[in-house]
Amino acid sequence: GAVVSQHPSRVICKSGTSVKIECRSLDFQATTMFWYRQFPKQSLMLMATSNEGSKATYEQGVEKDKFLINHASLTLSTLTVTSAHPEDSSFYICSAREGDYQPQHFGDGTRLSIL
Amino acid sequence: AQSVTQLGSHVSVSEGALVLLRCNYSSSVPPYLFWYVQYPNQGLQLLLKYTSAATLVKGINGFEAEFKKSETSFHLTKPSAHMSDAAEYFCAVSGYQAGTALIFGKGTTLSVSS
Numbered sequence: 347g348a349v350v351s352q353h354p355s356r357v358i359c360k361s362g363t364s365v366k367i368e369c370r371s372l373d374f375q376a377t378t379m380f381w382y383r384q385f386p387k388q389s390l391m392l393m394a395t396s397n398e399g400s401k402a403t404y405e406q407g408v409e410k411d412k413f414l415i416n417h418a419s420l421t422l423s424t425l426t427v428t429s430a431h432p433e434d435s436s437f438y439i440c441s442a443r444e445g446d447y448q449p450q451h452f453g454d455g456t457r458l459s460i461l
Numbered sequence: 462a463q464s465v466t467q468l469g470s471h472v473s474v475s476e477g478a479l480v481l482l483r484c485n486y487s488s489s490v491p492p493y494l495f496w497y498v499q500y501p502n503q504g505l506q507l508l509l510k511y512t513s514a515a516t517l518v519k520g521i522n523g524f525e526a527e528f529k530k531s532e533t534s535f536h537l538t539k540p541s542a543h544m545s546d547a548a549e550y551f552c553a554v555s556g557y558q559a560g561t562a563l564i565f566g567k568g569t570t571l572s573v574s575s
Contacts, residue, residue, distance in 0.1 A: 352504070380562045389551065389567045390505075395560065439504050441562075447493050447512070447555050450563050452504035 349373055350442050352453025360461055367425045367456045369440030375420040376442035384437045396423055430460045463488045463554045467566035475574050480539040482569050484552030493555035494535045496526055498548050547573045
């Protein structure tokens, strides 16, 4: 149980393109979803926390107009990287959980490469 | 504030040897603690969790961890390493406030040699 599906798994696109990444909880309702960014050989950096039906809470230093998060239902959250540039290239991972203090379950990540 | 410290960014063991990955936590309230494993180009998979029940927690793939309040530790162990255990391991603690994300350590890379 507790499966989180994330796709696409890999995206390669030109600079200036907007990219949407989907995160779905397949067998549970996720009250909260999280978006992380991970640089090579490093830990996860929390970008934002989103609760269903409300605006996402962004971490300091994360541009909310650059990284648009929508959490329209209890099973789906999307991250849109707007007008992506090479410096946005990274591994993005979503996570979802059923309630506070519960384990977070992770998607398999999206490797974003901006040319 | 909550935090976790993973001692040793890289641990190398031989196949069949004991695996010990160290994690110390700091928490102003009784913590909920987790260990995750990450294989290359994948997300994180939950190995085990401590939620104030038994102090010795058994997880998947033969891993276990012991919560020691006196030492503020939650070290991960496995009696006999397999080649397939080679991965990145993260210790995490629940955020203090409801609605907050897990707080992760910097990770430990486990290498297993034959």
